[in-house]
Amino acid sequence: MTKLLLALLATATFALAADPFPGAWKLNLEKSKLGPQGPERRKGEVLTIEAAGKDKYQITLRVPNDKDAGVEGKIWIVDGKEHEQAFPNGGAGTMKVERIGELHLRTTTKAKSSQKALVYDWAVAEDGAMLIATPGDRPDRQFVYDKR
Numbered sequence: 001m002t003k004l005l006l007a008l009l010a011t012a013t014f015a016l017a018a019d020p021f022p023g024a025w026k027l028n029l030e031k032s033k034l035g036p037q038g039p040e041r042r043k044g045e046v047l048t049i050e051a052a053g054k055d056k057y058q059i060t061l062r063v064p065n066d067k068d069a070g071v072e073g074k075i076w077i078v079d080g081k082e083h084e085q086a087f088p089n090g091g092a093g094t095m096k097v098e099r100i101g102e103l104h105l106r107t108t109t110k111a112k113s114s115q116k117a118l119v120y121d122w123a124v125a126e127d128g129a130m131l132i133a134t135p136g137d138r139p140d141r142q143f144v145y146d147k148r
Contacts, residue, residue, distance in 0.1 A: 060072055076107065
């Protein structure tokens with residue numbers, strides 16, 4: 001009985017320790033709440049999150065129908081501090097990534113040319129099958145991704 005209990009405890013601990021964010025996430029247009037031009041523009045969108053060291057993720061966003069919307073190799077450093085970032089459009093600014101919980105990250109991006117911050121909450125469903133990105137200034141919008 002003790003061995004069985006220890007085996008269950010070890011399995012549960014391992015399951016809890018697994019990072020839910022890495023993987024390929026495909027945008028689910030039917031579940032997402034996008035603006036009027038969003039569904040056609042974002043059709044086929046895939047977000048890839050890869051572990052890139054302790055508290056770091058490498059982000060790749062591919063949007064087949066919008067060549068200007070993609071991101072390649074962006075690094076998120078999950079330490080709650082602002083870090084300099086180069087933006088795909090050639091601009092620069094800062095990005096802060098905070099871990100709110102095991103299944104929840106918050107990103108805050110500020111362009112040097114603006115005082116306004118772009119905040120997103122990223123939450124993985126408890127079963128690990130869905131990732132929801134919600135913009136802080138537009139809670140009526142959501143990007144719902146299914147794990148591939």
